[in-house]
Amino acid sequence: MEKLSITRWCLVAGLCASVAGCAGASWQKMKVAQSYQAPKHLSVSVVWEAKGEDSPDALQALQAGLSDGLASKGIAATFVAAPGNEPQANVTVAEWDPGSRALRYLIGMGAGEGSIVVVVRSPSSDGQPGVEGKARGWVRGGLFGGSSDISATQAGHLIAEAIATGRAN
Numbered sequence: 001m002e003k004l005s006i007t008r009w010c011l012v013a014g015l016c017a018s019v020a021g022c023a024g025a026s027w028q029k030m031k032v033a034q035s036y037q038a039p040k041h042l043s044v045s046v047v048w049e050a051k052g053e054d055s056p057d058a059l060q061a062l063q064a065g066l067s068d069g070l071a072s073k074g075i076a077a078t079f080v081a082a083p084g085n086e087p088q089a090n091v092t093v094a095e096w097d098p099g100s101r102a103l104r105y106l107i108g109m110g111a112g113e114g115s116i117v118v119v120v121r122s123p124s125s126d127g128q129p130g131v132e133g134k135a136r137g138w139v140r141g142g143l144f145g146g147s148s149d150i151s152a153t154q155a156g157h158l159i160a161e162a163i164a165t166g167r168a169n
Contacts, residue, residue: 022139022140022141022146023137023138023139023140023141023146023150023151023154024137024138024154025135025136025137025138025151025154025155025157025158026135026136026158027133027134027135027136027158027162027168028117028133028134028135028136029133029134030131030132030133030134030135030162030168031131031132031133032130032131032132032162032166032167032168033124033128033129033130033131035124035126035128036124036130036131036166037124037125037126037166038073038075038124038125038163038164038165038166039075039088039122039123039124039125039163040074040075040076040125041075041076041077041078042070042075042076042077042078042088042089042122042163043077043078043079043080043088043089044066044077044078044079044080044088044089044090044091045079045080045081045082045089045090045091046059046062046063046066046079046082046091046092046093047082047090047091047092047093048092048093048096049092049093049094050093050094050095050096050116050117051095052096054096055096055098055148055149057149058093058096058098058116058148058149058151058152059093059152060149061149061150061152061153061156062091062093062116062118062152062153062155062156063079063156064153064156065152065153065154065155065156065157065159065160066091066156066157066159066160067079067156067160068156068157068160069156069157069159069160069161069164070160070163070164072160073160073161073164073165074164075160075163075164088122088123089120089121089122089123089163090119090120090121090122091118091119091120091159092118092119092120093116093117093118093152094117094118094119094134095115095116095117096115096116096117097113097114097115097116098114098148099112099113099114099115099139099148100112100114101114101146101147101148104139104140104141104146105141108140108141109140110140113138113139113140114138114139114146114148114150114151115136115137115138115139115151116136116137116138116151116152116155117134117135117136118134118135118136118137118155118159119133119134120132120133120134120135120159120162120163122163130163130166131162131163131166133162133168135155135158135159135162136155137150137151137152137153137154137155137156137158138151138154139151139154
């Protein structure tokens, strides 16, 4: 009886570990001004400049990730159309590769990886330079291969955390 419960526990732990490693985001490069202070309210422009076919779903996922991440840190975000209404923060999708959901599902282990690269410029609360950098989100698997839009959501959360804290986490 005890052997069976240990086996189940190991199986559940292994499955959780494999799912947790299926998507994420990291900074390719990031710079934060020494005097950076997080804003209480931020106007954000999200622009698609990636070559090839654009993805309204990925753009919406990026914006949702940003919005949720900023709100969780107490920062109110207003999303504005570019180039009008001079935004305070500029978030630009520079690269988009949805990868292959079928390969992620059938093979896994990084095959069919989907990714997004986002360039970020967000000032400090005093209007001075603040957070600047290039973030990369990815999806390598998940339920039925994982949606490529998850990479955009992950990038949005990473960017929001950096704007809120001034650190690359």
